[in-house]
Amino acid sequence: MSSGPSISDLDGVYANAIQAGIKEGGYDLSYIYVPDALASAGVFTKNQCPASSVIHTRKALKRGVFKVIVVSSGNANAGTGEKGASDTQQIVKSVAKKLGLKQSEVAVAATGIIGKRLPLDKVQLGIEALFKDAYQKHGEQVAEGILTTDTFTKTAYTSQKVGKKTVQVAGIAKGSGMIAPNMATMLGFLVTDAKVSSAFLQRALTEAVGKTFNRISVDTDTSTSDMVLVLSTGKVAIAENDPAQAQAFKSTLTEATHQLAQQIIRDGEGAKTVIEATVKGAITHTGAEEIARHIIDSPLVKTAIHGQDPNWGRILMAIGKSQGTKINQKKLMINIQNNRVYQEGAPTDFDLEQLRQSLDTDTVSIEVDCQLGTGTATCWGCELTKGYIDINTAYN
Amino acid sequence: MSSGPSISDLDGVYANAIQAGIKEGGYDLSYIYVPDALASAGVFTKNQCPASSVIHTRKALKRGVFKVIVVSSGNANAGTGEKGASDTQQIVKSVAKKLGLKQSEVAVAATGIIGKRLPLDKVQLGIEALFKDAYQKHGEQVAEGILTTDTFTKTAYTSQKVGKKTVQVAGIAKGSGMIAPNMATMLGFLVTDAKVSSAFLQRALTEAVGKTFNRISVDTDTSTSDMVLVLSTGKVAIAENDPAQAQAFKSTLTEATHQLAQQIIRDGEGAKTVIEATVKGAITHTGAEEIARHIIDSPLVKTAIHGQDPNWGRILMAIGKSQGTKINQKKLMINIQNNRVYQEGAPTDFDLEQLRQSLDTDTVSIEVDCQLGTGTATCWGCELTKGYIDINTAYN
Numbered sequence: 001m002s003s004g005p006s007i008s009d010l011d012g013v014y015a016n017a018i019q020a021g022i023k024e025g026g027y028d029l030s031y032i033y034v035p036d037a038l039a040s041a042g043v044f045t046k047n048q049c050p051a052s053s054v055i056h057t058r059k060a061l062k063r064g065v066f067k068v069i070v071v072s073s074g075n076a077n078a079g080t081g082e083k084g085a086s087d088t089q090q091i092v093k094s095v096a097k098k099l100g101l102k103q104s105e106v107a108v109a110a111t112g113i114i115g116k117r118l119p120l121d122k123v124q125l126g127i128e129a130l131f132k133d134a135y136q137k138h139g140e141q142v143a144e145g146i147l148t149t150d151t152f153t154k155t156a157y158t159s160q161k162v163g164k165k166t167v168q169v170a171g172i173a174k175g176s177g178m179i180a181p182n183m184a185t186m187l188g189f190l191v192t193d194a195k196v197s198s199a200f201l202q203r204a205l206t207e208a209v210g211k212t213f214n215r216i217s218v219d220t221d222t223s224t225s226d227m228v229l230v231l232s233t234g235k236v237a238i239a240e241n242d243p244a245q246a247q248a249f250k251s252t253l254t255e256a257t258h259q260l261a262q263q264i265i266r267d268g269e270g271a272k273t274v275i276e277a278t279v280k281g282a283i284t285h286t287g288a289e290e291i292a293r294h295i296i297d298s299p300l301v302k303t304a305i306h307g308q309d310p311n312w313g314r315i316l317m318a319i320g321k322s323q324g325t326k327i328n329q330k331k332l333m334i335n336i337q338n339n340r341v342y343q344e345g346a347p348t349d350f351d352l353e354q355l356r357q358s359l360d361t362d363t364v365s366i367e368v369d370c371q372l373g374t375g376t377a378t379c380w381g382c383e384l385t386k387g388y389i390d391i392n393t394a395y396n
Numbered sequence: 397m398s399s400g401p402s403i404s405d406l407d408g409v410y411a412n413a414i415q416a417g418i419k420e421g422g423y424d425l426s427y428i429y430v431p432d433a434l435a436s437a438g439v440f441t442k443n444q445c446p447a448s449s450v451i452h453t454r455k456a457l458k459r460g461v462f463k464v465i466v467v468s469s470g471n472a473n474a475g476t477g478e479k480g481a482s483d484t485q486q487i488v489k490s491v492a493k494k495l496g497l498k499q500s501e502v503a504v505a506a507t508g509i510i511g512k513r514l515p516l517d518k519v520q521l522g523i524e525a526l527f528k529d530a531y532q533k534h535g536e537q538v539a540e541g542i543l544t545t546d547t548f549t550k551t552a553y554t555s556q557k558v559g560k561k562t563v564q565v566a567g568i569a570k571g572s573g574m575i576a577p578n579m580a581t582m583l584g585f586l587v588t589d590a591k592v593s594s595a596f597l598q599r600a601l602t603e604a605v606g607k608t609f610n611r612i613s614v615d616t617d618t619s620t621s622d623m624v625l626v627l628s629t630g631k632v633a634i635a636e637n638d639p640a641q642a643q644a645f646k647s648t649l650t651e652a653t654h655q656l657a658q659q660i661i662r663d664g665e666g667a668k669t670v671i672e673a674t675v676k677g678a679i680t681h682t683g684a685e686e687i688a689r690h691i692i693d694s695p696l697v698k699t700a701i702h703g704q705d706p707n708w709g710r711i712l713m714a715i716g717k718s719q720g721t722k723i724n725q726k727k728l729m730i731n732i733q734n735n736r737v738y739q740e741g742a743p744t745d746f747d748l749e750q751l752r753q754s755l756d757t758d759t760v761s762i763e764v765d766c767q768l769g770t771g772t773a774t775c776w777g778c779e780l781t782k783g784y785i786d787i788n789t790a791y792n
Binding site for chain 2: 046078080081084113177178224299300309316327344347386389392
């Protein structure tokens with residue numbers, strides 16, 4: 001979807017993918033390697049039944065900076081118990097040995113079906129082939145290699161002046177279903193050349209994820225394998241203690257995660273139309289986010305949009321589901337595609353046919369003004385279609 | 397679905413329905429009348445954008461005992477502002493006048509599309525016709541008259557010895573979509589002959605709803621018009637201060653609401669298969685309920701069941717979504733249709749084909765043992781099908 005340099009176009013970043021035979025056809029084993037990585041950070045799923053890749057990588061991150069990310073797709077190696085955990089450990093060991101790294105310097109991620117063990121033999125052979133020459137520059141192949149039910153690759157590139165230097169962020173992501181990040185996300189991997197500490201990078205990533213990956217939902221389901229990782233090559237020194245520079249870097253990173261999140265929601269299983277719900281005038285930002293989330297998560301709003309039905313009554317219902325923040329239905333104002341459809345507790349005299357036609361589009365915007373405070377938030381969801389049922393009835 | 401006496405078979409309970417022209421075809425204006433009602437209670441939607449019927453009836457209940465319930469179907473008269481509220485008031489006034497009651501003795505309920513005003517002229521003519529003779533005994537017609545997208549009527553009847561007397565509870569309900577009660581329910585109306593105080597009846601109803609109507613979900617959406625009401629004729633004196641008698645009455649009422657809740661979930665839009673999720677061994681009952689709710693609410697579990705796929709990986713994912721209670725994935729045990737599919741952190745060696753075939757049934761049971769405590773709960777949901785998409789893409 002987005003153009004621009006790939007992750008391996010950044011100096012000091014290497015990437016490659018091969019077909020190891022984990023899934024049927026296509027690249028399924030990938031790496032991103034930053035041999036001189038100076039900082040790393042990660043945000044992980046809050047699912048209480050995480051995959052062994054999540055458990056390992058979360059632990060590794062606590063020990064220091066990781067320098068390589070190895071990703072398998074087609075199999076999440078989740079719910080596979082001690083044997084699955086031991087498979088993950090084997091992969092980590094092999095990669096560490098190949099690259100002369102400590103095991104805690106190897107991050108692993110896996111995506112695909114839950115509950116099946118990885119074909120370890122194939123993965124081991126794949127690792128041998130992949131790291132014969134670890135200094136490859138095939139970022140586009142990795143963007144492809146991490147996909148499962150996705151219908152297109154998701155890449156982002158941003159750059160911005162931070163102080164007198166230009167810093168770059170490049171990233172890739174995968175995700176299409178089981179998308180309702182909870183303090184984490186699908187798989188997302190980013191690299192930057194900004195020289196910052198891991199602590200600062202962690203804060204910046206957490207903030208970026210909170211505003212982007214955590215504000216999209218395809219189906220309210222939270223994967224057991226989600227993670228977003230970022231690695232810094234440290235080539236471009238910036239002053240992270242300078243508030244302006246810190247902010248400039250954070251906005252660059254956030255813009256990159258925003259681009260990726262938008263591509264994920266655009267690729268929502270079975271969906272063509274994105275629903276963008278913006279809430280303002282809530283008592284708090286958190287309250288606004290809760291309301292926006294109820295709108296994008298409502299199956300009845302999602303099916304109405306799919307049917308090109310500007311059914312504001314269902315939007316009103318979804319707003320009213322909020323229990324954590326106050327709402328006054330007499331003060332509420334609801335816009336669909338910039339048309340006011342509801343105010344002062346009742347529908348306006350809008351042109352139904354015209355509005356209905358305006359829903360035949362890529363993105364439907366729903367705006368809510370609570371007129372109670374200054375809280376604002378935007379969340380993104382997608383329509384619910386028979387395509388979603390098809391994909392998920394048959395996926396196994 | 398269930399047989400037995402209708403609500404108006406109880407002594408002192410009158411009921412009738414007519415076709416007033418609110419919706420196309422079928423009964424759409426109904427009443428349940430208990431002229432000598434001695435107690436009443438109600439539980440209402442927690443949706444913050446309630447319909448004017450909810451606002452009126454909640455208020456009426458605070459003032460005392462109501463004696464008649466008037467229900468319109470096909471139009472929820474929600475989101476219709478002051479004009480809609482004034483329509484509701486007009487209905488209340490007319491019914492009160494006809495029956496010689498105070499306005500606070502008239503409960504109103506409405507169900508159907510949100511955001512359209514009622515055809516008040518037709519409703520007024522309907523009230524004239526309906527209450528020409530208010531002493532009718534057509535409970536079955538009322539069970540039919542309160543339906544919208546439902547495919548069958550929902551009725552319940554229970555009776556039990558309380559002390560030396562036999563008390564009866566009869567009820568009706570409607571609901572098929574927009575079903576995720578939040579401290580309330582769809583429409584449900586019950587009558588009993590047990591002579592109890594309104595305060596006791598309220599406690600009993602709140603408890604019954606919490607265990608039954610509030611444990612079902614079709615689509616996680618919470619209606620703006622939900623209410624469950626109960627009226628007592630007071631014909632059978634019981635000792636509500638006697639713990640055994642109090643408990644006996646509560647269990648009779650709970651059994652009636654359970655029967656109705658089961659019929660609603662069985663009629664879930666587009667669904668044929670009910671998903672029954674029972675969780676035990678959680679740290680608390682609330683924790684068990686949270687886990688069970690995540691299972692029945694997960695679109696990916698629902699589509700898997702629809703595809704007759706015993707996808708325990710998605711069940712594990714749904715369990716892990718719980719944030720309010722602790723889970724240990726190594727201790728978890730998961731059964732599908734009484735077959736152990738997961739324990740000690742990994743899948744068992746179950747017979748996939750046999751289990752797959754066992755999912756071609758009316759009710760699929762999912763049992764989870766957390767092995768952490770004594771908390772238990774059961775929740776009921778239904779599969780997610782193309783039928784749901786059809787119904788809700790076109791409904792307006």
